[in-house]
Amino acid sequence: MNPFFLALRELHYRWKSGLVFVLIVASVTGTLAYFSVNDASFQKEIGRNVRDLGSNVVILPAAVDQYSYHLEGGYSEITMDADLVSKLIEYRASLNHLIPMLERRAMCSTGDRQSIGRVVGLSASIAMPDRPKAPMQRSIPAGELQLGSELARELGVERDAKAQVTIAGEVFKVQRVNRSSGTWQDSAAFIDLVSAQKIFELPERVSRIEAIECTSEQCEASGLQSSVILNNEIEKITDKASFLRKEEMAEARLSVRSVSRENFLVLQNVLWVFLGFTVLGLAILNSLSRKSEIGVLQAVGYGRYRIAALFLVRSLLLAGMGAAVGVTVGMLVSVEQANDLFVMTGQKSSLDWSAAMTIGGVAFLLAVLGGCMPALWAAGENPADLIGRDS
Amino acid sequence: MSKQAPLLVVNDLGHMFSNRGQKVHVFEKCSFEIAPTQFVAVQGASGSGKTTLLLACGGMLAPSSGEIRFQGNDLFTLPSSRRTKIRAVSIGYLFQTLELVPYLDLTANVRIATGVSSSVANQWLDRLGLGDRCRSYPRELSHGQRQRVALARAIAHEPALVIADEPTGNLDSRNSELVFNVLKKYAQDGGSVLMATHEAQPAAFADFVINIENLDLLKAKVR
Known part of the structure; x- marks a missing residue:
């Protein structure tokens, strides 16, 4: 009688313990699957929120005196070549969402009223080729302008x-008209970069490049600080x-x-450990509670591998069914809940087949x-040592 | 008439175990032979070691000393896989505790013995008075009925040696007689039987009796 048949008979007879x-x-697998999808969605949401905090790296012309720059509220009229953006991309610098800007203080007028504003020309944020992300800054169409609240x-x-x-x-x-941000941007006017280069007669020039650093993996791998990594990279790319x-x-x-x-x-x-204990524990418990049966099967001539196969078939069938149901339900619930839990990125949540x-x-x-293991162990014992010894 | 080669040779067999640091000798220097077609009874009081002796003869319990040769093979020097094969083909064992598989019906319980087809299993069940209960499960039977199923499982693959540990312990006289008759017929047809029993007069059906409480006497009688 083959082990598969025996396993099915046993499952049919003890369907409650199987269930x-x-x-x-x-x-357990459902909870794990839930948190796998949830984790991916959570990381996306955190990533989006963190990105929306804005740029944390500013690349300036080397000639800019940083004391004066800060004294002026982060403003300088010194410019550099715009092709630095291409060089940063070509080098795959540890940056993303690059936004080249050109700015000047200039008179802005609306016919009857006029005022000096900080006019900033900027392009849409540029993603690194191997780090594609949704743009942080969208382009401003040529001929249009966004006004800071105070300048407006x-x-x-209105x-x-x-x-x-x-x-x-x-x-x-x-x-x-932008909402008040509580920064210099409230007294600025934003136009597209090319228009700014044209009206200020500074073609192919930029005042600065803002970006977000992507150095966490390198920091972990090398033990260096982010600023050191970026400094090293920029020194290799340009001295300007x-x-x-x-x-x-x-x-x-x-x-x-x-x-996070x-x-x-x-x-x-914790869930992985719990899964390990659960599946191993249940399977081992099943083998130990059936020592007598193992002894009888040995007595009638079942070898250790046939006996192990019987327990293997049982464990695989049950664990397979449990995992299939758990993973499916866990993922579906997680995706279903993602819209409510993650406002910015919830719609992008999807089933994680790899998980x-x-x-x-x-x-x-x-x-x-x-x-297999307990059954193989038990099947190596003498039948008389197993019969009547169910744990 | 030429003497047949013995099927089972038990030589100076002894078994002991430790109990709370004390060595307990179950039996010592047990020797006997069983030839094909012989029906041998093992007699002794409860706890005298009948079951231990039978388990050792069935290759299921390693004795502390001595040797057991079955069909010429020293059972406990063989790898366990070889012993398993010998049990599968040549030994049928009826446990005192029966040990039926609870999730198999009677036919399947008999069929787990090696090479037994459904029709053979049902024939044996029928012969043992359980022909109408083939689809029943062990839990649906009385102890006596279960005992007969266990006998069917021990005998259905036609092993060279059937070892039966008190096969009539819970049977009424009619069913006891049925079981004895089946075992006797099995021995007459070429098989051998080694049976532990509480019966008062085992000599009435056995070719010889091993009194496990008086093994010296046995040696003198058999050899």
Whole structure:
């Protein structure tokens, strides 16, 4: 009589204990699957939130005196070649969301009112080729302009009102008046980079490049600080630029990411251990509680591998069913909940097939170990030592 | 008439175990032979070591000393896989505790013995008065009925040696007679039987009796 047939008969007879096995494995694998999808969504959400904090690296022309730059509120009229952006991309610098900017203080007028504003030309954020992300800064169409709230008040431009602003003889349609940010941006006007280069007669020049650092992996691997890594990279790319790191924002960004990551890792590791104990424990318990049966099977001539196969088939069937149900339900619930839990990125949440395969594979492997090992051990004993010795 | 080669040779067999640091000798220097077609009874009081002796003869319990040769093979110098094969083909064992598989019906319980088809299993069940219970499960039977199923499992693959540990312990006289008759017929047809029993007069059906409480006497009688 083959072990598969025996295993099916046994499962049919003891369906309640089989069901408990399936439900327990389903609960643990389901929770793991839930947190795998949830973790991915959470990381996306955190990433988006952190990104929206803004740039934390500023690349300036080397000639800029940083004392004066800060004294002026982060402003300098010294420019550098715009092709530094291409060089940074070509070198695959540890940066992302590069935003080249050209700025000048210039008179802005709306016909009856005029005021000096900080006019900033900028392009859409540029992602590194191997680090594609949704743009942090969208492009401003040529001929249009975004006004800081304080400059808009100076110029008498109301929110949602149609208005035009003239800068250096060029007329721009007001696309929108930005909400107050509490920074210099409230007294600025934003236009597209090419227009700024044209009206200020500085083609192919930029005042600075803002970016987000992507150095966490290199910091972990090399043990170097982020500023050292960036400094080394920029020194290799050009001697005509230097960089500023907004330390507090950079540290906050790293901290938020690592704390959230570590929290999830702890939770996931606990669940993995729990999965291990559950599947191994249930399978071992099953083998130990059937020592007598193993003894009888030996007595009638079943070898150790046939006996192990009987327990293996049982464990695999139950762990397989449990994992299939658990992973499916866990993932579906997680995806379903993602919209409510993650406001910015919840819609992008999707089934994680790689996690499903990993969880299912581990449950399967544990079932093999838990089913085979005790049965192989018991089958190596003399039948008389097993009969009547159910644990 | 030429003497047949013995099927089972037990030579100076002894078994002991430790109990709370004390060595307990179950039996010592037990020697006997069983030839094909012989029906041998093992007699002795409860706890005298009948089951231990039978388990050792069935290759299921390694004795502390001595040797057991079955069909010429020293059972406990063989690897366990070889012993398993010998048990599968040549030994049928009826446990005192029966040890039926609870999740198999009667036919399947008999079929787990090596090479037994459903029809053979059902024939044996029928012969032992359980022909109408083939689809039942062990839990649905009385102890006496289960005892007969265990006998069917021990005998259905037609082993050279059937070892039966008190096969009539819980049977009424009619069923006891049925079981004895089946075992006797099995021995007459070419098999050998080694049976532990509480019966008062085992000599009435056995070719010889081993009194496990008086093994010296046995040696003198058999050799």
